[in-house]
Amino acid sequence: MIFEKARAKINLTLDVLYKRPDGYHEVEMVMQTVDFCDYLSLTPRQDQQIVIRSSAPYIPTDERNLAYKAAEALRNHVGIRRGVEIDIDKRIPVAAGLAGGSADAAAVLRGLNHLWQLRLNFEELSRIGEEVGSDVPFCIYGGTAVVRGRGERVEPVALRPAFWVVLAKPPVAVSTAEIYHALDVQAIAHHPRAKEMMDALRSEDVVAVAKAAGNVLEPVCSALYPETAKVKEQLIRLGSQVTLMSGSGPTVFGLFEREQRARRAYNTMRATLKEVYLCQTC
Numbered sequence: 001m002i003f004e005k006a007r008a009k010i011n012l013t014l015d016v017l018y019k020r021p022d023g024y025h026e027v028e029m030v031m032q033t034v035d036f037c038d039y040l041s042l043t044p045r046q047d048q049q050i051v052i053r054s055s056a057p058y059i060p061t062d063e064r065n066l067a068y069k070a071a072e073a074l075r076n077h078v079g080i081r082r083g084v085e086i087d088i089d090k091r092i093p094v095a096a097g098l099a100g101g102s103a104d105a106a107a108v109l110r111g112l113n114h115l116w117q118l119r120l121n122f123e124e125l126s127r128i129g130e131e132v133g134s135d136v137p138f139c140i141y142g143g144t145a146v147v148r149g150r151g152e153r154v155e156p157v158a159l160r161p162a163f164w165v166v167l168a169k170p171p172v173a174v175s176t177a178e179i180y181h182a183l184d185v186q187a188i189a190h191h192p193r194a195k196e197m198m199d200a201l202r203s204e205d206v207v208a209v210a211k212a213a214g215n216v217l218e219p220v221c222s223a224l225y226p227e228t229a230k231v232k233e234q235l236i237r238l239g240s241q242v243t244l245m246s247g248s249g250p251t252v253f254g255l256f257e258r259e260q261r262a263r264r265a266y267n268t269m270r271a272t273l274k275e276v277y278l279c280q281t282c
């Protein structure tokens, strides 16, 4: 049996350059994993079945599960039919902008690579992962990375930003496709630059990080779900130093240099919101 952590991600920047002929959007993003995880265990089976068990009753456990899709894509890629049971202890909220499903898929690819002794490198696992979802390649690597294309071009960077993170999810589920569909690329007022964020992270200047942070999907999600903007205002009032919506939303994250301030904000947010989490960048 193999255990894998599936870490959530946040987007420190998310820019959309244009809509591509294939329907996806060309993006440029700075992505960061946090130590808030789903926990997976992978157990070999004697038959050829992929069996998914999940602690969350509201996600599919059949071939629609991203963990299932990842296992199937890997088997097709290497041409084997081994069976596996995948148990998912689900902690990351679903349809939240935290790439919970993609993180599970990436954890399955990393885990089965070990279990089946396939010796594929991260680059090869990413190529398989991109068939499953745009966020999967980044989730294979984790850490901090500049990500381009539709999400498949991952450039890991040797940086270790050290922030406390408060994740606050308003009580709405948001579909990524819905948000990209509602985006008018021509109307984007400000394009956040990955380079500006990388410079700010390198110089460990939290004011510069706040200035560089931006997500072009945030106004789109806030217009459809005003709860998002409210949660953002709340986090700012509570002293968050960098405050932004993650991915296609609706989760908003607040970054803090000091643990005590993050804890205070977390405790206050919890009084009004059910889905609030305290973690660190990792």
Ligand SMILES: C[C@](O)(CO)[C@H](O)COP(=O)(O)OP(=O)(O)OC[C@H]1O[C@@H](n2ccc(N)nc2=O)[C@H](O)[C@@H]1O
Residues within 6 Å of the ligand: 011, 014, 023, 024, 025, 026, 027, 029, 097, 099, 102, 132, 133, 134, 135, 136, 149, 150, 151, 176, 177, 180, 181, 247, 248
């Ligand atoms: C918003 C982000 O989470 C930022 O990290 C990602 O761009 C989305 O990644 P994801 O959820 O893994 O996305 P996918 O499952 O591949 O795609 C879901 C839907 O989002 C839209 N989509 C996704 C990625 C992208 N670069 N352009 C898009 O337009 C497409 O309509 C697609 O049908």
Ligand SMILES: Nc1ncnc2c1ncn2[C@@H]1O[C@H](COP(=O)(O)OP(=O)(O)OP(=O)(O)O)[C@@H](O)[C@H]1O
Residues within 6 Å of the ligand: 058, 059, 060, 064, 065, 066, 067, 088, 093, 094, 095, 096, 097, 098, 099, 100, 101, 102, 104, 105, 135, 174, 175, 176, 247, 248
């Ligand atoms: N293992 C899984 N975990 C979570 N959701 C899954 C999983 N497998 C399939 N899904 C489905 O995928 C959809 C979105 O899940 P997910 O939580 O990854 O979205 P998200 O947080 O918006 O991700 P992203 O930030 O990549 O857009 C949901 O409709 C859910 O039912």
